[in-house]
Amino acid sequence: MVADTLVLHSPGRAERTRRALGAAALIRLRANGSFTTEEVAADAGVSLATVYNRFPEGRDGLMAMAFGAVLDRVVEVTGLLGVERLLEDGLEQIATDLLEGLAAVFEEESLVMRAALAELPGSQSLRHAYRDHEAQALVIITRFIRLGQVAGRVATGDPDELAVAVLVFGQGLNNPTLLGSTKRPQVVARLSALLTSMLSPEQ
16 A cells, blocks of 8 residues: 655745735835835836736735735634633633734734725725635634533524624724724723623623
8 A cells, every 4th residue: 555645845936926026015015005016026026027927916916915914814813712722711811812912913914904905895806815814714713602612611692693793893903093092901901801791601
């Protein structure tokens, strides 16, 4: 019997160029909240033709890739919702870690989020990136709710409804009034208490 082998291939030149262009767009967005296709080409050291070869959608595709990288961070923070951590640390601590983590990402990536969300209605690429990452986050949250309910650590009720409520709750942190406030830690603490209350089996 021949054993299965896993062969890992490094990205080819085309993919490396694509990633470099996406990274250049993200750097521009983080610094200035905007970019042009010409600027990204110059930053990556390639021709404008190469940009359009790797991103037929042009600037829209670059924006979607940069936005996707930021949304990856949001999904990563959502991954804090694990039933193992729930059993070890408790619901209140997990709620606090989740909201503090999301607020930190939204603040650090505020220029990127603002630019991408402003263009979201008119961009199919951006909408796809947003919906894809939202779906990933929802899977994580739903699993947390279901397993938490089985363990008796999360309130009973429709897990899908509770998961959507948690998702929307977290998305609401992307608010300049909160992120720019000197009282952010106190406000996030209050919001964490509300989230804990909503999910607590003792409500």
